[in-house]
Amino acid sequence: MAVFVGTSGWQYRDWSGALYPSEVPQRLWLEEYARHFGTVESNNAFYRLPSPETFAAWRDRTPPGFVMAVKASRFLTHIKRLREPAEPVARLMAHASALGDRLGPVLLQLPPTLRADPAALDACLACFPAGTRVAVEPRHPSWWTPEVRAVLTGRGAALCWADRGSKPVTPLWRTADWGYVRFHEGRARPWPRYGRTALRSWAGRIEDTWPGDADVFAYFNNDPGAAAVVDARAFRRLLARPAGLPAPAPLPYGP
Template sequence: MGVLVGTSGWQYKDWRGVLYPAGCPQRLWLEEYARGFTTVESNNAFYRLPEHDQFAVWRDRTPAGFVMALKASRYLTHIKRLRDPKEPVARLMSHADGLGDRLGPVLLQLPPTLRADPALLDTALACFPAGTRVAVEPRHDSWWTAEIRALLEDHGAALCWADVGSRPAAPLWRTAGWGYVRFHGGRAEPAPRYGRQALATWARRVHDTWPGEADVYAYFNNDTGGAAVHDAVVFARAVARLAREVGGTPDL
């Protein structure tokens, strides 16, 4: 697959005129999105886990080869805070099975107040079915230890490379044979856009860290005003200039 670039979510009204034609009804936005992008990170499961049938509908509405990453339920990450993960992980995966071959990685974004707890993370990661790609986005500085890095490596879980304000918000560890990158907002104008140099720097980091055959998923979470759409396209072009295989993006 190479480097797959998309956005975090697709249902944003201010993307009319940016990604969605003025006359395109909201019920067809996923189809329109998938005509340009080959991947999306779904936030739906974080706020309210869709039923198996809803995931199956999304599968049927997207083309072969499309990949949907899932942000795991906040019930697991923010309410339970990784405690007793067996049931919420099993429920998430049984529902997500409706995506079939469209299912991509699962993201565990941890609360910023959750301090490092290797045992909790180890237990949670062990609950995922074999072969599931899990990315972990810690947001407390206590997680940046050799023990946590080794734990992620043992599970084949990717440390999420997160950008905030055009700067890495975490150590740039490679903990798996695949990667996961999230862009939360840059420093360029109009906000929250990224500058071309910042995106070129991130493209070079990806290129220098993972070999050409590795899969890397990159999602832009700076949705306001369609910034995510524009920046995803610019980033994908920067990656392509490094002679890397890149998934499709819209022709803006």
């Protein structure tokens, strides 16, 4: 099993001096990030879809084997609320395809007020090109039904396993032959860090669930104070078979 571990986003000012040496300008942060992690989850498309040229530049600025997951536009998930998905999905993929072989899974994070609609979810997933890995992160409890699980399984989409408060807030369903995990906020100190016990539990869940030939993508979204950087590095050390870059040597600066 290959577990790709990274962070949700990379452009955080308080990471200067932590992940990024103070002398490295912000325009080179992606290159610096890719020295330490083999994957990242890009949040940019959620707020404003980058141009194909921007995606292509990210491809060129990262090394072979680097993987960029892309969070789908809020226009699709929060404004259209999965309705009439054909055009926004086609536009997203037309732009993101400029990543070439750097393109990883697409994340659909649903709004917490969106109640379960298995038919709408199925219609949305059907719009993605064959072979696209799509992870779905519902946030309303009405989604935890056999019908929703059947839609995800039938489309080969991964239910995003989400953690908040160092515990799962989603069912631990395996709906695809690959996995996707997001860490939003831990309970350790300093906030919002994750403790070693919580991370060890998650490593065990992943390794007990997926077979040896599966890909699993894990992203830390607890960005304040560079907690995501520290926790992602610690989590990778706990995994038996992390993927991407080898665990880097301790940084001479920051946490």
